[in-house]
Amino acid sequence: MNRLGGKTAIVVGAGQQPGETIGNGRAIAMTFAREGADVLCVDRDLARAEETVSAISEAGGTAHALAADIVTDADAIVAAALERWGRIDVCVDNVGIGHSGDGPAHAHDDDAFETVFAVNFTGARRLVKAVLAPMREAGGGSIVLVSSLASTAGANMVAYEVSKAALNRFAIATALGSAKRGVRCNAILPGLIDTPMGVGGTAARDGRDLAAQREARSAMVPLKGGMGSAWDVANAALFLASDEARFVTGALLPVDGGQGARVG
Helix, strand or coil: CCCCCCCEEEEECCCCCCCCCCCHHHHHHHHHHHCCCEEEEEECCHHHHHHHHHHHHHCCCEEEEEECCCCCCHHHHHHHHHHHHCCCCEEEECCCCCCCCCCCCCCCCHHHHHHHHHHHHHHHHHHHHHHHHHHHHHCCEEEEEECCHHHCCCCCCHHHHHHHHHHHHHHHHHHHHHHHHCEEEEEEEECCECCHHHHHHHHHHHCCCHHHHHHHHHCCCCCCCCCECHHHHHHHHHHHHCHHHCCCCCCEEEECCCHHHCCC
């Protein structure tokens, strides 16, 4: 219960949409705090970040809320963390959006592609660039990027898929570029996860109620039990952030119940 004891951690996207289940960012922040980290919970919506902080505080952990937009405020996020702690041990990018104008390559619109790419990739790139300076100077750190199984599969959300595929390659480039400075960078590729965004958002898109959407998504997962939960993603992030993963960098870790293993 002390796998991140004494470490400082930024989690961007630590709030979540309202819903029946917990989202990836909140689960990651709560898991890190439970394991001893001092967590900066960053979200565009301050109230949602504060809700995560409250949940952490109630469980006996330490956390702080910060309202910021990853696209425009990457430098400010890192500056706020350095002002508070003087160092940054872990940084998690858990930001990802979809767009109603996304679709197959022949049907998506330009605004969808530019908006989704700006948030899902450019924002992450800016955050990583900002956090690399203090981590490289300190001689260590762990960066965890939350990508998606859609980065390697699918054909109907080209903006989302390409933005996450770019994130995968960026994780590898970052890992190789800062390995000699002791900074690790890895990406998690979640598959079908039962989160408010994953289920609620797609239910509205597909014209199903939540129960029917959960059933349909679970039926697509090879592993017994159906969809994963945000805690599955959080546990993967915990491993990658911890010293247990000291020899792991440049990895693209599927958390997908075997979906990505299907070929053909």
